[in-house]
Structure formats: C-alpha cells, structure tokens
Amino acid sequence: MLADAIKIIVVDDHPIVTEGVKALLNNQADLIVLETFDHGLACLPYLEVNQVDVVLLDISLPDTNGIELCLKIKSINPKICVIVLSNHAERSLILSIMQNGASGYMLKNSPVDEIKQCITNALNGELAFTKAVQQIILKPTLNELKKQPKITKREKQVLLLIAEGKTTAKIAEALFLSPATVETHRHNLMQKFEVKNAIELLKAVQNQLLI
DSSP states (O other): TTTTTTEEEEESOOOHHHHHHHHHTTTSSSEEEEEEEEETTHHHHHHSSSOSEEEEESSBEEEEEEHHHHHHHHHOTSEEHHHHHHOOOOOOHHHHHHHOOOOOEEEOOOOOHHHHHHHHHTTOOOOOOOHHHHHHHHOGGGGSSSOOOOHHHHHHHHHHHHHTTTOHHHHHHHHHHHHHHHHHHHHHHHHHTTOOHHHHHHHHHHGGOOO
C-alpha cells in the first residue's frame, strides 16, 4: 500500500457491491480500500483508531440509516469525507444527508471515472456529485415552482458553478472574477433567498437554474 494513497472504507450491506467497489477502487494507483462493513455502527470503532480519508456510505443499512450515521462519523472526525454511494435517487434524501455533513453523493451505477473524480473533488473541499445526481438536485418539485427572487445573469452563472460543487476560488477563475467578488455574489444570493449556506441555497433555487 502506498503511504500517500487515499484511504477508504465502504459501508454497505450488499457483499456484491462492497466487493465490486473494493475491486474497482483498489485497481486505481492512488486509492486503497482498507475495510468494508455490512453494518453501519460497526464502522465507528474502526474510525476512532484508524486513519481514514473517505467513507463510501449507503443510505439503507440493517442497523441504522446513512443520514444519521453521517453525523456520527463527522463527530468522530470532521475531516473525514463522507460520500454516499446509493441506489436512492430522491432529491430530499440527497439534500438531507448533505445537510448532515456529507461531502458528496453518487449513484451505484456511476462510471468508475466519475466515482474517482467525486472522491478527488470531495478531498479538495468541493461538493462532489456525479452527473446523474446533479440533474436530480437541479430538478424542482411543483411546490418549489413558485415565484422566487429575480437573479442576475452573473448570479445565475455563480449558482450553476456552486451546483457543480466549485469552491469560491474555482468559480472566480472560471468567471474571471476576484474571489471577493464571488463571495459578494454568494452573500447577495443567500440574502435574496434567506438561507445560510450553499446546500440551503441549492435547495431554494432549483427552478432558477433551469431558466
């Protein structure tokens, strides 16, 4: 095992999934799956005594659910990146676990290159979603298709990059703006939609991103 390899554990109660993910990721030069767990709570003692960079976590587990487990994992070590790997594609679940500290969300049928990119993005401090999950997040419900505050063309550009999980620095680079200007746009958007963070902002502006 390379000393600088990204250390991962997989928490999923389907052996075919865990063994498949383990085989796929261990085939990558800079990734290593240290352990797999078929019960959620069983991973907690392991995390208390072992260095782990990423937890790949399913939502449905025999003894708990991923949304609650994510909070427990982050309480043990806030630096651990929790990334969901699930068949559940409900936007409410995605947003709920992101609000509980998850760094990303992937569907189990995602291509391995997208999975690897999500892991990299999460470790770089970005919100990490595969393309299919991005589409789910951006699709509004009927209740959300109500009148919302108007946004400028530039604010919409910033919103789209936030939805892709980009950091302020990367948004600034993409739009040829200063980081301070991007932060001003973020602040203005949060004030318009009366939210406190990026996850709440994404939840509040679904139909704006489709216009």
